[in-house]
Amino acid sequence: MLEVEKPSGAIIAESFRTIKTNIQYSSLDKNYQVIVVTSPNPGEGKTFISSNLALTLAQGNKRVILIDCDFRKPSIHRRFKVSNTLGLSEILVGEDSFKLLLKKYSDNLDIITSGHMPPNPAEALASERMYAFIEVLRNEYDYIILDSPPVLFVSDSQILSTKADGVILVVKCGKTNKEEIKEAYMRLKSINVNVIGAILNAIKIDSKKYSYKYGER
Numbered sequence: 001m002l003e004v005e006k007p008s009g010a011i012i013a014e015s016f017r018t019i020k021t022n023i024q025y026s027s028l029d030k031n032y033q034v035i036v037v038t039s040p041n042p043g044e045g046k047t048f049i050s051s052n053l054a055l056t057l058a059q060g061n062k063r064v065i066l067i068d069c070d071f072r073k074p075s076i077h078r079r080f081k082v083s084n085t086l087g088l089s090e091i092l093v094g095e096d097s098f099k100l101l102l103k104k105y106s107d108n109l110d111i112i113t114s115g116h117m118p119p120n121p122a123e124a125l126a127s128e129r130m131y132a133f134i135e136v137l138r139n140e141y142d143y144i145i146l147d148s149p150p151v152l153f154v155s156d157s158q159i160l161s162t163k164a165d166g167v168i169l170v171v172k173c174g175k176t177n178k179e180e181i182k183e184a185y186m187r188l189k190s191i192n193v194n195v196i197g198a199i200l201n202a203i204k205i206d207s208k209k210y211s212y213k214y215g216e217r
């Protein structure tokens with residue numbers, strides 16, 4: 001069960017619905033169908049955000065596919081508790097049709113895990129086959145959400161972003177610093193990638209701060 005599905009996850013679910021609405025409004029001018037989720041550093045919540053976002057979009061009655069494009073540190077299969085013996089890597093070498101390899105999580109959400117790590121992950125993501133695969137998916141899904149490695153460590157997410165309509169940059173509250181955010185943003189902009197927006201992840205919600213009492217000064 002993902003966080004947005006948990007009975008205790010009402011605030012998280014509400015936050016993801018807000019993100020969904022923002023994406024839908026941003027899509028009025030430009031269609032954000034293929035979206036890369038990345039962050040400057042490891043462990044800032046890319047997989048957490050991409051999986052909960054994909055499910056929230058699917059709950060909004062859109063057809064969604066979530067793909068683990070982080071060959072180096074795949075984790076979508078763990079979050080969704082499915083096997084990772086076959087996935088994107090096998091699709092790219094043309095061994096199997098994606099329809100045979102995808103896993104159905106719910107009526108509207110399909111998942112493709114990373115599969116085996118290719119000898120050169122960046123090259124696999126840069127390939128013509130990857131481009132062609134995304135184009136096929138555009139005809140089948142409303143949203144294609146791509147989980148990816150950190151921008152400041154490897155070039156994979158930059159490469160992937162050139163095939164997408166937009167990128168969401170995840171930054172972690174109290175961890176990612178200003179310089180890292182700036183550098184990651186510049187690296188994406190330098191190759192003309194459309195950064196749709198940033199998500200400030202893992203904010204500690206202090207319930208006292210948000211409550212308001214009459215007569216309080």
Ligand SMILES: Nc1ncnc2c1ncn2[C@@H]1O[C@H](COP(=O)(O)OP(=O)(O)OP(=O)(O)O)[C@@H](O)[C@H]1O
Nearest residue numbers: 039041042043044045046047048049073150201202
């Ligand atoms: N907002 C959040 N609330 C609770 N737990 C979170 C949140 N964001 C991330 N986590 C947890 O923090 C850990 C790291 O998050 P996650 O795996 O999503 O990061 P990542 O950026 O994908 O890391 P990597 O660079 O290793 O791929 C995970 O255990 C995840 O469940």
Ligand SMILES: [Mg+2]
Nearest residue numbers: 046047070075
């Ligand atoms: Mg991850």
